[in-house]
Amino acid sequence: MQAYLSIQRRKRKRFRLLLSFLLALVLCGFVQQAAAQTPFETLLSLLHEARYDEAREFAVSIAGNEKVRENNLALVEAIIHKRERRFEKAADEFSALLERDPSFTRVRQELAHTLYLMGDDDRARYHFEFLKSTVDNASLRAAYDTFLVAIRKRRPWSLSASIGFAPSTNINDGTPDSTVYIAGVPFTNENAAKSGVGFSYNLSGSYRFDLTDQWSWTLGGGLSGASYTESRFDRLRLRGFSEVSTDIGNWRVGAGISAERMFTGWRGYSNAVGPYLSARSHLGKRGSLEGRLSWAKRNYDVVDAYNGSETDLVLLYRHIISPRLAITIGTSGRMVKTTRSFTSYASVQPSLSLDYLFNKHLILHGRASYEHRAYRSDFPLTGEPRRDNSFTLGAGATLRGLSFKGYVPQINYEYHQSRSNVALFDRDRHSVGIAITKKY
Structure with a gap:
C-alpha cells in the first residue's frame, strides 16, 4: 500500500x-x-x-x-x-x-x-x-x-482577515445636535452623535467545488464588525452565501442565495435572505466590467416599520490607465419597500475610486461617492416626503514596505456627511482606520 x-x-x-x-x-x-x-x-x-x-x-x-x-x-x-x-x-x-x-x-x-x-x-x-x-x-x-x-x-479556497484600530467622531450614527426641529417643533434627540475609540475586525472565506471544467459551486461566509469602550454601540454582521457559476463567452456568470444577520450592542438588529445574480467580464485594454442584481427579504427585531424587501443593482467598471494608476467607476441603485410608505425609498449612488502605485512599498487610495434617497410619502408632521443627500470622501494607503510574512498594514481616513430635509437624519462622521490585513 x-x-x-x-x-x-x-x-x-x-x-x-x-x-x-x-x-x-x-x-x-x-x-x-x-x-x-x-x-x-x-x-x-x-x-x-x-x-x-x-x-x-x-x-x-x-x-x-x-x-x-x-x-x-x-x-x-x-x-x-x-x-x-x-x-x-x-x-x-x-x-x-x-x-x-x-x-x-x-x-x-x-x-x-x-x-x-x-x-x-x-x-x-x-x-x-x-x-x-x-x-x-x-x-x-x-x-x-x-x-x-x-x-x-x-487552490479552491480563500481566506482573508483584518483587525485594526478604529476611532470615530460618530460611533452610533447619530445626529450632530441634541435638539432637532421637525416642522418647527423642537424635539430632544436621544441619539446625538457620540465619539469613541474601538477596534474593527473582518474575517471571510470561501471554498469552491469544481463540478465540471466550466461549472463550479462556491460556499462562503464571514463576519465583520466593530467594538467600542461602550459595548452598547458594538456592531456585528454575519453573512453567508451559496453560488453556482459558469463561463459564458467572455463572461463569468453566477447565481446564488445570500443571508445575513446583524447585531447592535450584541442584541439582534435585523436579518435578511434572498437570491442574486452576478456577472463579470475582462474587456482587454478597455478594462473589466462586473454587475450584481439582488433581492432580499429583511426583518428587523424591534422596529416593524422597516420590515420589507430590498432590491439592489450594482455596476462597476475598472480601467487600468497606466501600470501605476487604476480607476474604478461605479453606480448602484436601491429600491426599498417597507410596511410603512414613509420609510420606503429609492436611491442612486455613483462612486469613483483610484489606486496609485507610488512605489513598490506604497499604494495610495482615494475614493468618493454620493447618494440621493427619495422616500415615497410624507414624513410625519412635515407634510412632505423625506429627501436625503449624502457624500463620502476617503483616502488611504497600503504600506507594503512594512509587510511581514504576508501581514500588510493599511491606513484609511473617511469623512461622511448626510443632509436631510428632516433634521433628525442629518449626519457627520470622521473615521480613521489603522489595520493589519492578511490573505491566505
Whole structure:
C-alpha cells in the first residue's frame, strides 16, 4: 500500500512539473507570436542554452546607454536565477526591474510565471490579471487565462482577515445636535452623535467545488464588525452565501442565495435572505466590467416599520490607465419597500475610486461617492416626503514596505456627511482606520 501511495505521489509531482513546463511553453509561444522582439528573442535563446556569459555580453552590446545596460544585465541575472530554480531571488530581481519601469510587459510576464512556479498564487494571479487587462491580443489573453485557470484549480479556497484600530467622531450614527426641529417643533434627540475609540475586525472565506471544467459551486461566509469602550454601540454582521457559476463567452456568470444577520450592542438588529445574480467580464485594454442584481427579504427585531424587501443593482467598471494608476467607476441603485410608505425609498449612488502605485512599498487610495434617497410619502408632521443627500470622501494607503510574512498594514481616513430635509437624519462622521490585513 505504501509503495502504491509513493508511486501516486511521484506521478502527481511529475504531472505538476509537466503542467508548469507546458504552460511556460504556451506563454512563450504566444508572446513570441504576438510581439516578436529580435534582440530579446536572441537573448532568451542564449539563456535557454545556458550560454550565460554570451548572454551577458549580448545584453551589454544592445544597450544604448548606461541605464539600459544595467537593466539588461539585471534582467539576464533574474532569468538565470529562474532557470536555476532560485525562484525567490528571481522574483525579487524581476520586482525591482518592474519598479524601475512598470510598463515593462516582458518583465511582468516573467515575474508572473516565476511567482506561479514558486506557488505564490495571490501575487501571480494579480500580475496575470493585470496583463490580461492591458492587451487585446486574443492569443495572449488565452495564455494568461491558462495560468489563471491553473491557479484557480490548485487552490479552491480563500481566506482573508483584518483587525485594526478604529476611532470615530460618530460611533452610533447619530445626529450632530441634541435638539432637532421637525416642522418647527423642537424635539430632544436621544441619539446625538457620540465619539469613541474601538477596534474593527473582518474575517471571510470561501471554498469552491469544481463540478465540471466550466461549472463550479462556491460556499462562503464571514463576519465583520466593530467594538467600542461602550459595548452598547458594538456592531456585528454575519453573512453567508451559496453560488453556482459558469463561463459564458467572455463572461463569468453566477447565481446564488445570500443571508445575513446583524447585531447592535450584541442584541439582534435585523436579518435578511434572498437570491442574486452576478456577472463579470475582462474587456482587454478597455478594462473589466462586473454587475450584481439582488433581492432580499429583511426583518428587523424591534422596529416593524422597516420590515420589507430590498432590491439592489450594482455596476462597476475598472480601467487600468497606466501600470501605476487604476480607476474604478461605479453606480448602484436601491429600491426599498417597507410596511410603512414613509420609510420606503429609492436611491442612486455613483462612486469613483483610484489606486496609485507610488512605489513598490506604497499604494495610495482615494475614493468618493454620493447618494440621493427619495422616500415615497410624507414624513410625519412635515407634510412632505423625506429627501436625503449624502457624500463620502476617503483616502488611504497600503504600506507594503512594512509587510511581514504576508501581514500588510493599511491606513484609511473617511469623512461622511448626510443632509436631510428632516433634521433628525442629518449626519457627520470622521473615521480613521489603522489595520493589519492578511490573505491566505
